[in-house]
Amino acid sequence: MSFFAILLALMLDQARPLGRDNPVYEAMRGWARWTRQTLDAGQTHHGWLAWWLAVAAPALGAMAVYWALWAIHGLLAFAWMTLALYFTLGFRQFSHHFTAIRVALESGDEAGARAALARWKGADVADGPREEFLRQVIEHSVLAAHRHVFGVLVCFVVFAALGLGPAGAVMYRMAEHLSRRWAAQSADEHSDASRQAARGGWHAVDFLPVRATALAFAVVGNFEEAIANWRQERMASPSNDGLLLAATAGAMNVRLGGQSAAAGGPDWPGSDQRAPQLAHLASAVGLVWRSVVLWLLLLALGMLARFW
Template sequence: MGFLAILLALLIEQARPLAYDNPVHGGLRAWARSVRRNLDAGETPQGWVAWLLAVAFPTAVAAGVYLLLMQFSVLLAFVWVVAVLYVTLGFRQFSHHFSEIRRALEEGDDESARRKLATWLRVEPTSLPRAELLRQVIEHSVLAAHRHVFGVLICFLAFWLVGLGPAGAVLYRLAEYLSRNWRERLDGTPSPALQHAAARAWRWIDHWPARFTGIGFAIVGNFEEAVASWRGDADRFAVGSDGVVLAATSGAINVRLMRLPEGAPPPEEGDPAARPDPQLAHLGSVVGLVWRSVVLWMLLLALLTLARI
């Protein structure tokens, strides 16, 4: 059931992607906002209680509905799993940004590409050099693929194997959302305690999914370079698990995603910083890397499903 549910959810999402302002995501955002406003008292214990409630309640609902439906109808339980995966998993939640930026770059319209990237990241447009623009597009694309596809898949499978249905997908997506939404704002909210809880919980939850994503990229890309880059230089790419994903990507498609400090000496041969600067062709390499990884994990899931029959 797990393999078919994931496959069907991906196909439906490709044919009919969810809008950003869909009622399900809107309801979860309202829930998280309500929890923050009512429980954020500025103390560490309250920060963890708020995070646990914001994440645990929807996760428990996803598992509870699945277990309840399994008592009456396997078909209804299957429909529930597909529905949950549909709202938590998918390329189309971010891929349209990538496609528009890539099209603008192919047409030579760098200014339009910068505006579209700024819209995606919800920041003010800047005058990025072309190489830096490409680097940021690649970085945000692979991280989005990890957070919207591979991380969700891995957490879903972990909970699925212990009989909790789609609860893992809900847990992962909510933890990732809160790590972004519960950051410091201009009005001073949320409190540092709540920010710390959301960020730390996200680091714990994303630890293994990020490494599985890195393994997948290494297998379908340049294995030796990806593993060497990951093991030796992940911290130089980004803090935490993001560094693992970016380091593996850099080695897998042989592109420099590491920023050199101004005035730094030329990197030595073998250093990840010595790889070629991002080019337009690397965007195609990223697409191929991601889709090959999807095929890899779907094949592994199919084999796991057959082994359990």
């Protein structure tokens, strides 16, 4: 059931992508805003209470609906899983930004590409060397692919295997939303308690998914260099994002950032010979799609093994 739910959700996302202002996302933002305003009184435990309620309540609600529908008919439960995945996955929510940047660069409109990246990131993109700009595009694209596709899939599969339906996908999407919204707001609006809880909670929720994504990139890319970079970044920094970028750099044979490099630490092996080029954007697309195919293949094999 999980395999077909994922496949159908991905097809729906490609055929009819969701807008950023749809009612479900508005409800999610309103719920997160209400929990923070109501429960965050400035103490550390208040911040964690607000975070737990904001994340757990939607996940438990999705699980309860799944169980209720399963008691009525399995097809209703399947439809609910597919719908939940459709709203938590977001392949087209980032791919059109990437496509706009790539088309602008291929047509020679670097200013337009920089403007497109600024709109995507929601922040100004500093003028600098072309290689630095391409590095930012690749990094932001890889992180977006993980957070909108692979991270959701990992949590969904794990929780669905435990009989919890789409609870994992909902939990991951809420935790990722809080990590962006709560951390981005200034200290004048709210206390630091919920901001720190959002960061710590997101690191814990994303711990397993980011490593699963990094491993998938290594399998479909340059495995040896991806694992070597992974080990070096792990010793230099505990950052989930840095680990994923390190594995991606090795898998694509391109120099990217990472926490250790940003802090002035040692570069990954051979990074001086791997400056980002325009062709690496196509390599990034190929890496993501091969990883999607790998995931679907593994799920299909698991389904066949179950019914063997």
